[in-house]
Amino acid sequence: MTAVGIDAIEIHAGKLKLDLAETFAPAKNESPEKYTKGLGLAASSFPDTYEDIVTMGANAAHRLMERRGLTPQDIGRIDVATESSFDNSKPVSTYIAGCLEQVYDGDFHHANKGERKFACISGTQSLDDAYNWIRAGRNRGRSALVVATDTALYARGDAGEATQGAGAVAMLISENPRLLELSTEQGYGSADETDFLKPNQQFPSVDGKRSVQVYLARMREALEDFESVAGDTHPDDFVLGPFHTPFPGMVRKAALLAYRHMIRDTEIEERLADEVGRQPRPEAFDSDEEYVEAMGDYTDLLKETSDYQNWYDATIAPTLEISREVGNWYTGSVHIARASGLKHALEEGMDLTGERLLVGSYGSGAQAEIHAETLQDEWEEEIAALTIDEQIASRRDITYEEYEHVHDVHNHDKQADDVEEFTTPDAEFVFEGWGRMGER
């Protein structure tokens, strides 16, 4: 069977930086460690006031097309995944195609365009749609462009405010991909939940504590469902585990859950039960609460073992390096986790061709999906082309007052003549008011 998967990837980070320890924590009268250690975040990226989800997505897609020498004729499908959409009818992909048509001779009239919505998981769902389209033989030799683009904003004072972020990830899905092959096997955990909603409102209504529990519950179900088709997983099966990362502290919890699940009934579990002096699954308990408490105690001890820490340091920690600097990108989040892990592996000179990743995507509301990916021959060249480090380093550091201005602009609280810009556009698509995109 011909391999289908991600052929190329480009990332565009919002051009402003809000430092959580230096700027946000003092303004909120909080300890910096709550953010840097507790949530695991150093900074958030924000779009400048001339950027939005369309310009970030179009700039990422344009860079991808330029680098790979593509024209509109090479692309038969454009899907945008976002939970920051501003149009209930016209998909964001039409706006992005409109931007790209300003700089290419050809157009995208032949391309099927759409917008995918299921909170943060829709970036992965769009990959699945592209995969299925190619596998069904409907692509006529063309590739699909998937763009995951979001401006993750919370109301000022909301607990989620520290986890904001903004950026776009553009991915080209093709036959015989250079970067990675997507597996046919997938596992799902899906339930009607109300932990995070945006019913016709700009800022989400969030029950943050509940959202953490729902994330973990759906991920466990998805892992079990994945195993029902792909066979049991083992920690040694995967070189990296990129998970949806609203903040790295969330992934610390999810990774522990996944590890505890993957080692069950193995020699590792037996050995660690002896080491920590507690059985992983207590036989006798009087109530669900007692069971959960006993499991929690075991997990707390498991977390301290060198087996777990070595696995976490090699498989999970590298996937959090970009996220730590940019915050939550919603639909793009799991895709920057993958890029982060691979960038780390490249810097370490690791030979990963043929190795597998275990990818855990999640969207509130709520659904988790687990699938595997296999790295292809040219993964190193693809990852070496990423410019995310330079983008992170060149962001303009904003003061708390500037942050409030930017937050208000993106919440549409400002009139055009009140709006300040903090950086200078550099031959890129810019936002010029609703429905109008320009190039500067």
Ligand code: CAA
């Ligand atoms: N030093 C070190 N650690 C500290 C600390 C300090 N001074 N102060 C606090 N901490 C630790 C806490 O102990 C806690 O750690 P644990 O979770 O391990 O217990 C951590 O920092 C966070 O502290 P709080 O729980 O007090 O933080 P909070 O209640 O103010 O906010 C949150 C946490 C509710 C998750 C909030 O960030 C939030 O609402 N976020 C938005 C929702 C979200 O991202 N949910 C994640 C799952 S849903 C999802 O993934 C979809 C999505 O993208 C939104």
